[in-house]
Amino acid sequence: MGSLAFGFVLPPEKLEALKSSLSVTGVANEAFDQAAFQGRCLTDMNQRRLQVNLLPLKRDPEVQEMLKTWCQTKPFSPEVDLQHVFRYLEQAVPTIHAMAATVCWDTNSNAVQEGLLRWEDVIDGQQECLSTYIIRDGLRVGCLAVLTQRLPVFDLDNAKEQKGPALTQCGRCGGTHLVSLEDVRRTIVLRCPDCRKAYDLLACDSEGMFRRANYFLTGESRLSFANQPPSEELLLKIWRAVLTGSHYELDDDAEEQVESWKTPRETVDDRSGDCEDTSILMTDILLTEGFDARVALGWNVYGGEHAWCVVRLNGKQYLIETTDRRSDTPVLRTVEELAQYYTPEQTFDRKQIYFCDDKPGAAEDYWNEDIWTAVSNDKTRLALK
Numbered sequence: 365m366g367s368l369a370f371g372f373v374l375p376p377e378k379l380e381a382l383k384s385s386l387s388v389t390g391v392a393n394e395a396f397d398q399a400a401f402q403g404r405c406l407t408d409m410n411q412r413r414l415q416v417n418l419l420p421l422k423r424d425p426e427v428q429e430m431l432k433t434w435c436q437t438k439p440f441s442p443e444v445d446l447q448h449v450f451r452y453l454e455q456a457v458p459t460i461h462a463m464a465a466t467v468c469w470d471t472n473s474n475a476v477q478e479g480l481l482r483w484e485d486v487i488d489g490q491q492e493c494l495s496t497y498i499i500r501d502g503l504r505v506g507c508l509a510v511l512t513q514r515l516p517v518f519d520l521d522n523a524k525e526q527k528g529p530a531l532t533q534c535g536r537c538g539g540t541h542l543v544s545l546e547d548v549r550r551t552i553v554l555r556c557p558d559c560r561k562a563y564d565l566l567a568c569d570s571e572g573m574f575r576r577a578n579y580f581l582t583g584e585s586r587l588s589f590a591n592q593p594p595s596e597e598l599l600l601k602i603w604r605a606v607l608t609g610s611h612y613e614l615d616d617d618a619e620e621q622v623e624s625w626k627t628p629r630e631t632v633d634d635r636s637g638d639c640e641d642t643s644i645l646m647t648d649i650l651l652t653e654g655f656d657a658r659v660a661l662g663w664n665v666y667g668g669e670h671a672w673c674v675v676r677l678n679g680k681q682y683l684i685e686t687t688d689r690r691s692d693t694p695v696l697r698t699v700e701e702l703a704q705y706y707t708p709e710q711t712f713d714r715k716q717i718y719f720c721d722d723k724p725g726a727a728e729d730y731w732n733e734d735i736w737t738a739v740s741n742d743k744t745r746l747a748l749k
Protein backbone atom coordinates (compact mmCIF):
# COMPACT_ATOMS: atom_id res chain seq x y z
CA MET A 365 0.00 0.00 0.00
CA GLY A 366 1.29 3.39 -0.76
CA SER A 367 0.57 6.53 1.14
CA LEU A 368 0.02 10.04 0.00
CA ALA A 369 2.82 12.17 1.10
CA PHE A 370 2.11 15.83 1.71
CA GLY A 371 5.63 16.51 2.52
CA PHE A 372 9.00 15.07 2.37
CA VAL A 373 11.92 14.97 4.65
CA LEU A 374 15.03 16.85 3.68
CA PRO A 375 18.45 15.72 4.75
CA PRO A 376 19.69 18.07 7.54
CA GLU A 377 22.36 19.84 5.47
CA LYS A 378 19.78 20.78 2.81
CA LEU A 379 17.38 22.00 5.50
CA GLU A 380 20.03 24.36 6.87
CA ALA A 381 20.80 25.66 3.40
CA LEU A 382 17.09 26.31 2.77
CA LYS A 383 16.64 28.08 6.13
CA SER A 384 19.49 30.44 5.45
CA SER A 385 18.27 31.16 1.94
CA LEU A 386 14.79 31.89 3.36
CA SER A 387 16.23 34.31 5.88
CA VAL A 388 18.12 36.12 3.12
CA THR A 389 15.08 36.65 0.96
CA GLY A 390 12.50 37.02 3.68
CA VAL A 391 13.88 38.96 6.64
CA ALA A 392 17.06 40.74 5.73
CA ASN A 393 16.81 43.85 3.63
CA GLU A 394 17.53 44.50 0.07
CA ALA A 395 20.41 46.91 0.20
CA PHE A 396 18.83 50.33 0.26
CA ASP A 397 21.08 53.25 -0.44
CA GLN A 398 20.35 54.91 2.91
CA ALA A 399 22.13 58.17 2.08
CA ALA A 400 20.37 58.53 -1.27
CA PHE A 401 16.95 57.88 0.28
CA GLN A 402 17.67 60.43 3.00
CA GLY A 403 18.81 62.93 0.35
CA ARG A 404 15.55 62.53 -1.60
CA CYS A 405 13.51 63.01 1.59
CA LEU A 406 15.50 66.13 2.45
CA THR A 407 14.89 67.64 -0.99
CA ASP A 408 11.13 67.02 -0.71
CA MET A 409 10.86 68.20 2.87
CA ASN A 410 12.93 71.32 2.32
CA GLN A 411 10.68 72.39 -0.54
CA ARG A 412 7.77 72.07 1.82
CA ARG A 413 9.63 74.04 4.52
CA LEU A 414 10.59 76.75 2.05
CA GLN A 415 6.90 77.41 1.40
CA VAL A 416 6.43 78.28 5.07
CA ASN A 417 9.73 80.20 5.35
CA LEU A 418 11.58 77.64 7.40
CA LEU A 419 15.30 76.97 7.19
CA PRO A 420 16.17 73.76 5.35
CA LEU A 421 16.69 70.56 7.32
CA LYS A 422 20.23 69.17 7.32
CA ARG A 423 21.85 65.84 8.04
CA ASP A 424 23.26 65.08 11.47
CA PRO A 425 25.83 62.31 10.87
CA GLU A 426 26.09 61.39 14.55
CA VAL A 427 22.34 60.97 15.01
CA GLN A 428 22.17 59.14 11.66
CA GLU A 429 24.84 56.69 12.82
CA MET A 430 23.04 56.05 16.12
CA LEU A 431 19.71 55.52 14.34
CA LYS A 432 21.39 52.99 12.06
CA THR A 433 22.85 51.18 15.07
CA TRP A 434 19.44 51.07 16.74
CA CYS A 435 17.72 49.77 13.60
CA GLN A 436 20.35 47.12 13.05
CA THR A 437 20.31 45.81 16.61
CA LYS A 438 16.55 46.11 17.21
CA PRO A 439 14.84 45.53 13.85
CA PHE A 440 11.74 47.65 13.94
CA SER A 441 8.20 46.75 13.03
CA PRO A 442 5.05 48.79 12.40
CA GLU A 443 4.41 48.49 16.15
CA VAL A 444 7.76 49.99 17.13
CA ASP A 445 7.53 51.95 20.37
CA LEU A 446 8.94 55.35 19.45
CA GLN A 447 9.58 56.04 23.14
CA HIS A 448 12.31 53.42 22.95
CA VAL A 449 13.86 55.24 20.02
CA PHE A 450 13.72 58.53 21.92
CA ARG A 451 15.31 57.07 25.01
CA TYR A 452 18.06 55.40 23.02
CA LEU A 453 18.94 58.53 21.04
CA GLU A 454 18.77 60.78 24.10
CA GLN A 455 21.34 58.59 25.80
CA ALA A 456 23.52 58.11 22.75
CA VAL A 457 23.57 61.79 21.78
CA PRO A 458 23.06 63.81 24.98
CA THR A 459 23.18 67.15 23.18
CA ILE A 460 19.85 66.47 21.45
CA HIS A 461 17.50 69.21 22.57
CA ALA A 462 14.26 68.41 20.72
CA MET A 463 13.17 65.34 18.83
CA ALA A 464 10.25 63.96 16.80
CA ALA A 465 10.01 60.50 15.26
CA THR A 466 7.70 58.60 13.01
CA VAL A 467 7.59 55.27 11.27
CA CYS A 468 6.12 54.90 7.82
CA TRP A 469 5.27 51.63 6.03
CA ASP A 470 4.21 51.11 2.45
CA THR A 471 4.73 48.87 -0.53
CA ASN A 472 7.79 50.61 -1.93
CA SER A 473 10.31 53.28 -1.06
CA ASN A 474 8.72 55.99 -3.22
CA ALA A 475 5.43 55.58 -1.39
CA VAL A 476 7.26 55.69 1.95
CA GLN A 477 8.99 58.90 0.86
CA GLU A 478 5.61 60.45 0.00
CA GLY A 479 4.20 59.32 3.31
CA LEU A 480 7.02 61.01 5.20
CA LEU A 481 6.36 64.28 3.39
CA ARG A 482 2.88 64.39 4.95
CA TRP A 483 4.40 64.18 8.43
CA GLU A 484 3.37 67.38 10.24
CA ASP A 485 6.60 67.69 12.24
CA VAL A 486 8.43 68.33 8.97
CA ILE A 487 7.22 71.93 9.22
CA ASP A 488 8.15 72.34 12.89
CA GLY A 489 10.51 75.32 12.95
CA GLN A 490 12.28 73.94 15.99
CA GLN A 491 13.66 70.91 14.16
CA GLU A 492 16.96 71.21 12.32
CA CYS A 493 18.08 67.80 11.11
CA LEU A 494 16.58 64.71 9.53
CA SER A 495 17.82 61.16 9.99
CA THR A 496 16.18 58.18 8.27
CA TYR A 497 16.65 54.43 8.13
CA ILE A 498 14.75 52.40 5.56
CA ILE A 499 14.28 48.62 5.58
CA ARG A 500 12.40 45.98 3.67
CA ASP A 501 10.45 43.48 5.74
CA GLY A 502 8.86 40.87 3.52
CA LEU A 503 6.57 42.70 1.12
CA ARG A 504 6.63 45.94 3.04
CA VAL A 505 9.10 48.79 3.08
CA GLY A 506 9.41 50.75 6.29
CA CYS A 507 11.25 53.86 7.32
CA LEU A 508 12.05 55.16 10.76
CA ALA A 509 12.53 58.92 10.52
CA VAL A 510 13.76 61.23 13.26
CA LEU A 511 13.87 65.02 13.35
CA THR A 512 16.31 66.50 15.83
CA GLN A 513 17.56 69.76 17.17
CA ARG A 514 20.89 69.89 18.96
CA LEU A 515 21.80 72.31 21.70
CA PRO A 516 23.99 75.05 20.30
CA VAL A 517 27.58 75.05 21.51
CA PHE A 518 28.49 78.16 23.48
CA ASP A 519 30.63 80.47 21.41
CA LEU A 520 31.90 83.65 23.00
CA ASP A 521 32.11 85.45 19.64
CA ASN A 522 28.44 84.82 18.95
CA ALA A 523 27.17 84.93 22.54
CA LYS A 524 25.64 88.37 22.02
CA GLU A 525 23.28 87.08 19.33
CA GLN A 526 22.74 83.65 20.82
CA LYS A 527 19.33 83.35 22.40
CA GLY A 528 18.66 80.75 25.03
CA PRO A 529 21.00 78.26 26.62
CA ALA A 530 24.06 76.83 24.94
CA LEU A 531 26.31 73.95 25.79
CA THR A 532 29.65 74.65 27.39
CA GLN A 533 32.44 72.75 29.08
CA CYS A 534 33.85 73.39 32.53
CA GLY A 535 37.55 74.22 32.37
CA ARG A 536 37.99 72.68 35.84
CA CYS A 537 36.29 69.26 35.73
CA GLY A 538 35.59 68.91 32.02
CA GLY A 539 31.85 68.43 32.59
CA THR A 540 29.44 69.80 30.02
CA HIS A 541 26.47 71.89 30.97
CA LEU A 542 24.22 74.68 29.78
CA VAL A 543 25.04 78.33 30.05
CA SER A 544 22.92 81.35 29.23
CA LEU A 545 24.19 84.92 29.25
CA GLU A 546 20.77 86.56 29.21
CA ASP A 547 21.27 88.05 32.66
CA VAL A 548 23.98 90.52 31.73
CA ARG A 549 25.97 91.93 34.57
CA ARG A 550 29.16 93.91 34.48
CA THR A 551 31.33 90.98 35.43
CA ILE A 552 30.20 87.46 34.64
CA VAL A 553 31.64 84.51 36.52
CA LEU A 554 30.71 81.16 35.00
CA ARG A 555 30.28 78.50 37.63
CA CYS A 556 30.05 74.76 37.00
CA PRO A 557 26.94 72.96 38.31
CA ASP A 558 28.92 69.68 38.53
CA CYS A 559 32.07 70.61 40.47
CA ARG A 560 30.54 73.86 41.81
CA LYS A 561 33.69 75.77 40.97
CA ALA A 562 34.06 78.99 39.01
CA TYR A 563 35.81 78.35 35.72
CA ASP A 564 35.48 81.42 33.56
CA LEU A 565 35.45 85.18 33.86
CA LEU A 566 33.72 87.28 31.22
CA ALA A 567 32.74 90.89 30.73
CA CYS A 568 31.15 93.03 28.03
CA ASP A 569 33.39 95.39 26.10
CA SER A 570 32.30 98.88 25.04
CA GLU A 571 30.72 97.43 21.91
CA GLY A 572 28.57 95.08 23.97
CA MET A 573 30.54 91.98 22.93
CA PHE A 574 31.21 89.30 25.52
CA ARG A 575 34.94 88.91 26.14
CA ARG A 576 37.07 86.72 28.35
CA ALA A 577 38.77 88.87 31.02
CA ASN A 578 42.25 88.35 29.51
CA TYR A 579 41.12 90.11 26.34
CA PHE A 580 41.16 93.50 28.09
CA LEU A 581 44.92 93.37 28.78
CA THR A 582 45.63 94.49 25.26
CA GLY A 583 49.12 95.99 25.73
CA GLU A 584 47.95 99.18 24.02
CA SER A 585 47.77 101.75 26.79
CA ARG A 586 50.08 104.12 24.88
CA LEU A 587 51.75 105.12 28.14
CA SER A 588 55.41 104.17 27.91
CA PHE A 589 58.22 104.15 30.40
CA ALA A 590 61.33 103.99 28.24
CA ASN A 591 63.20 100.76 28.75
CA GLN A 592 63.74 100.64 32.47
CA PRO A 593 64.03 97.24 34.13
CA PRO A 594 61.30 96.45 36.69
CA SER A 595 62.06 98.06 40.05
CA GLU A 596 60.18 99.53 43.01
CA GLU A 597 60.99 102.95 41.67
CA LEU A 598 59.47 102.21 38.27
CA LEU A 599 56.46 100.58 39.92
CA LEU A 600 55.78 103.76 41.91
CA LYS A 601 56.28 105.89 38.82
CA ILE A 602 53.68 103.90 36.87
CA TRP A 603 51.31 103.91 39.82
CA ARG A 604 51.51 107.70 40.09
CA ALA A 605 50.95 108.05 36.36
CA VAL A 606 47.81 105.94 36.55
CA LEU A 607 46.52 107.75 39.67
CA THR A 608 47.15 111.30 38.52
CA GLY A 609 46.97 110.95 34.77
CA SER A 610 43.24 110.66 34.76
CA HIS A 611 40.36 111.73 36.90
CA TYR A 612 38.54 108.48 37.16
CA GLU A 613 34.83 108.37 37.58
CA LEU A 614 33.10 105.50 39.20
CA ASP A 615 30.47 103.96 37.01
CA ASP A 616 28.14 104.00 40.00
CA ASP A 617 28.28 107.81 40.07
CA ALA A 618 27.41 108.13 36.42
CA GLU A 619 23.79 108.72 35.52
CA GLU A 620 23.64 105.69 33.32
CA GLN A 621 25.12 102.53 34.75
CA VAL A 622 27.81 101.29 32.37
CA GLU A 623 27.77 97.54 31.98
CA SER A 624 31.11 97.15 30.28
CA TRP A 625 34.83 97.02 30.91
CA LYS A 626 37.23 99.33 29.13
CA THR A 627 40.46 98.46 27.39
CA PRO A 628 43.57 100.34 28.64
CA ARG A 629 43.42 102.65 25.64
CA GLU A 630 39.75 103.49 26.25
CA THR A 631 40.47 104.34 29.90
CA VAL A 632 43.36 106.60 28.85
CA ASP A 633 41.37 108.25 26.05
CA ASP A 634 38.24 108.76 28.17
CA ARG A 635 40.34 109.87 31.15
CA SER A 636 37.87 107.94 33.24
CA GLY A 637 37.13 104.46 34.43
CA ASP A 638 36.11 102.59 37.52
CA CYS A 639 38.07 100.12 39.61
CA GLU A 640 38.10 97.34 36.98
CA ASP A 641 39.10 99.72 34.20
CA THR A 642 41.95 101.36 36.13
CA SER A 643 43.21 98.04 37.55
CA ILE A 644 43.27 96.70 34.00
CA LEU A 645 45.18 99.80 32.84
CA MET A 646 47.69 99.51 35.70
CA THR A 647 48.21 95.77 35.20
CA ASP A 648 48.51 96.18 31.43
CA ILE A 649 51.26 98.78 31.74
CA LEU A 650 53.09 96.65 34.34
CA LEU A 651 52.96 93.58 32.09
CA THR A 652 54.24 95.59 29.14
CA GLU A 653 57.09 96.94 31.29
CA GLY A 654 58.11 93.39 32.23
CA PHE A 655 56.50 93.10 35.66
CA ASP A 656 54.70 89.99 36.92
CA ALA A 657 51.23 91.44 37.59
CA ARG A 658 47.56 90.41 37.76
CA VAL A 659 44.20 92.09 38.00
CA ALA A 660 42.36 90.92 41.13
CA LEU A 661 38.59 90.88 41.56
CA GLY A 662 36.76 90.33 44.81
CA TRP A 663 35.63 92.27 47.86
CA ASN A 664 36.95 95.21 49.83
CA VAL A 665 35.68 95.75 53.39
CA TYR A 666 34.85 99.40 52.61
CA GLY A 667 34.02 99.38 48.94
CA GLY A 668 32.16 96.11 48.49
CA GLU A 669 32.70 94.46 45.10
CA HIS A 670 36.05 95.69 43.93
CA ALA A 671 39.03 95.33 41.63
CA TRP A 672 42.69 95.99 42.32
CA CYS A 673 46.10 95.08 40.99
CA VAL A 674 48.74 92.78 42.46
CA VAL A 675 52.38 92.70 41.39
CA ARG A 676 55.26 90.42 42.31
CA LEU A 677 58.70 91.99 42.53
CA ASN A 678 61.90 90.75 44.18
CA GLY A 679 60.07 88.09 46.17
CA LYS A 680 57.45 90.51 47.47
CA GLN A 681 53.83 90.89 46.45
CA TYR A 682 52.40 94.40 46.43
CA LEU A 683 48.76 95.44 46.33
CA ILE A 684 48.15 98.40 44.04
CA GLU A 685 44.95 100.34 44.64
CA THR A 686 44.12 102.43 41.57
CA THR A 687 40.99 104.20 42.79
CA ASP A 688 42.40 105.88 45.89
CA ARG A 689 42.23 109.49 44.76
CA ARG A 690 43.51 110.85 48.06
CA SER A 691 46.94 109.51 47.48
CA ASP A 692 49.13 111.33 44.98
CA THR A 693 52.20 109.92 46.69
CA PRO A 694 51.39 106.24 46.95
CA VAL A 695 53.32 104.00 49.32
CA LEU A 696 54.04 100.39 48.45
CA ARG A 697 52.23 97.99 50.79
CA THR A 698 52.51 94.23 50.62
CA VAL A 699 49.46 92.02 50.17
CA GLU A 700 49.98 90.60 53.70
CA GLU A 701 49.74 94.07 55.20
CA LEU A 702 46.41 94.68 53.47
CA ALA A 703 45.04 91.13 53.57
CA GLN A 704 42.39 91.93 56.20
CA TYR A 705 40.77 94.51 53.89
CA TYR A 706 40.71 92.49 50.66
CA THR A 707 39.06 89.21 49.75
CA PRO A 708 40.14 88.16 46.26
CA GLU A 709 38.06 85.69 44.23
CA GLN A 710 39.63 85.74 40.78
CA THR A 711 42.78 87.16 39.26
CA PHE A 712 43.91 87.26 35.65
CA ASP A 713 46.83 88.17 33.45
CA ARG A 714 47.08 88.10 29.67
CA LYS A 715 46.98 84.32 29.40
CA GLN A 716 45.15 82.82 32.32
CA ILE A 717 42.41 83.28 34.86
CA TYR A 718 43.12 82.15 38.43
CA PHE A 719 40.50 80.99 40.91
CA CYS A 720 41.05 80.60 44.66
CA ASP A 721 37.71 78.87 45.44
CA ASP A 722 37.44 80.61 48.85
CA LYS A 723 40.61 78.87 50.07
CA PRO A 724 42.18 80.48 53.14
CA GLY A 725 45.38 82.41 52.55
CA ALA A 726 44.42 83.68 49.09
CA ALA A 727 44.73 87.32 50.19
CA GLU A 728 48.23 86.71 51.63
CA ASP A 729 49.70 84.96 48.59
CA TYR A 730 48.32 85.62 45.11
CA TRP A 731 50.91 83.41 43.44
CA ASN A 732 50.52 80.29 45.59
CA GLU A 733 49.66 77.44 43.24
CA ASP A 734 48.16 75.37 46.07
CA ILE A 735 45.58 78.11 46.56
CA TRP A 736 45.14 79.52 43.06
CA THR A 737 44.13 77.28 40.18
CA ALA A 738 44.99 78.57 36.72
CA VAL A 739 42.47 78.01 33.94
CA SER A 740 43.88 78.84 30.55
CA ASN A 741 41.68 81.00 28.42
CA ASP A 742 41.07 78.50 25.64
CA LYS A 743 40.09 75.54 27.80
CA THR A 744 36.49 76.43 28.29
CA ARG A 745 35.30 76.14 24.73
CA LEU A 746 33.78 72.96 23.48
CA ALA A 747 35.32 71.82 20.27
CA LEU A 748 32.72 71.87 17.54
CA LYS A 749 32.57 68.51 15.88
Ligand SMILES: [Zn+2]
Pocket residue numbers: 534535536537538539556557558559560561
Ligand atom coordinates in the same frame (compact mmCIF):
# COMPACT_ATOMS: atom_id res chain seq x y z
ZN1 LIG B 1 33.25 71.59 36.65
